[in-house]
Amino acid sequence: MEEPSDIVVYSWFDEVPAHLKTRNQLKELGLRPTGQIKAKVVWKRRGGTGIAYLYDSSEVAAKKTATAAQLAALEKARMARSTCPYCGKVHSFVLPSSWTPWDCSGCIHKRYLADRKQAIETAKQALSDPLGCILDTETTDLDGYVLQVGVVDMTGRVLLDSLVDPLAEISPEAQRVHGIGTEMLRGAPSFVELLPRLRAVLAGRKVWAYNLDFERKIFRNERQRIDPESKRRPFRWLHAAEDRCAMELYSCFVGQFEAGYDEDGDPYEGYRYQALPYGDHSAVGDCLGSLRLLQELAVASDE
Numbered sequence: 146m147e148e149p150s151d152i153v154v155y156s157w158f159d160e161v162p163a164h165l166k167t168r169n170q171l172k173e174l175g176l177r178p179t180g181q182i183k184a185k186v187v188w189k190r191r192g193g194t195g196i197a198y199l200y201d202s203s204e205v206a207a208k209k210t211a212t213a214a215q216l217a218a219l220e221k222a223r224m225a226r227s228t229c230p231y232c233g234k235v236h237s238f239v240l241p242s243s244w245t246p247w248d249c250s251g252c253i254h255k256r257y258l259a260d261r262k263q264a265i266e267t268a269k270q271a272l273s274d275p276l277g278c279i280l281d282t283e284t285t286d287l288d289g290y291v292l293q294v295g296v297v298d299m300t301g302r303v304l305l306d307s308l309v310d311p312l313a314e315i316s317p318e319a320q321r322v323h324g325i326g327t328e329m330l331r332g333a334p335s336f337v338e339l340l341p342r343l344r345a346v347l348a349g350r351k352v353w354a355y356n357l358d359f360e361r362k363i364f365r366n367e368r369q370r371i372d373p374e375s376k377r378r379p380f381r382w383l384h385a386a387e388d389r390c391a392m393e394l395y396s397c398f399v400g401q402f403e404a405g406y407d408e409d410g411d412p413y414e415g416y417r418y419q420a421l422p423y424g425d426h427s428a429v430g431d432c433l434g435s436l437r438l439l440q441e442l443a444v445a446s447d448e
């Protein structure tokens with residue numbers, strides 16, 4: 146718009162009468178100027194002179210509403226800023242710049258579907274392995290010693306079912322769970338006495354457990370007691386077991402994703418551990434419960 150000669154010049158905005166507005170001020174009101182420039186504000190600023198033209202706020206029209214094409218372009222831009230770059234899910238909000246796959250429900254779901262499929266596949270392989278077996282123990286405490294051991298093969302045949310004299314106190318909490326008291330253990334072999342049988346049963350076997358880390362901890366305690374100086378890994382069969390943990394499989398299968406920070410402030414993420422849904426808190430009963438669970442996973446639909 147051309148600037149008429151002889152217009153009023155103000156040196157700052159606080160001198161401008163209320164009926165005069167800049168184009169931007171009118172725009173904020175949803176208006177656009179239709180009349181001539183009426184005045185201007187000219188001020189010194191770093192590197193030169195600032196100029197703002199002023200229009201009469203009575204000479205205006207409503208700003209044209211956006212066209213369908215403009216709206217579509219705006220929507221497209223908003224969609225782009227709401228779309229997860231990792232999985233393509235469109236969220237209902239604009240993604241922050243710190244966005245990671247762990248923030249994205251779409252990414253997590255996609256990963257869950259893959260993990261679930263893998264769990265089903267692993268369960269099938271475990272069951273079809275003639276050398277596979279499942280081991281379970283009942284213990285004196287959550288960080289205690291063995292007082293019952295069970296081993297079954299993948300057909301459900303019981304390979305070992307024995308009480309063990311733990312030579313240690315049984316915590317009331319543990320006893321409430323498995324119901325095994327000192328009286329019942331009278332005459333049972335100690336762990337050291339049972340060990341040759343256990344070794345023979347597990348020789349060449351691929352050992353599964355429900356919560357493998359727990360079994361490892363308990364067997365580590367037993368090893369420590371037998372040979373406190375030993376730096377060796379407790380028992381080969383459990384360390385060779387790698388990740389043969391039915392709880393890991395089942396937790397993947399259920400898929401309650403959790404992410405957050407632990408009490409040390411370290412980030413963690415993964416599937417919440419699920420309790421064994423079958424079993425009777427006897428060693429063999431829990432082995433058979435784990436077997437039933439693997440069988441259910443193996444026939445689940447992986448879609």
Ligand SMILES: [Zn+2]
Nearest residue numbers: 229232249252
């Ligand atoms: Zn995503």
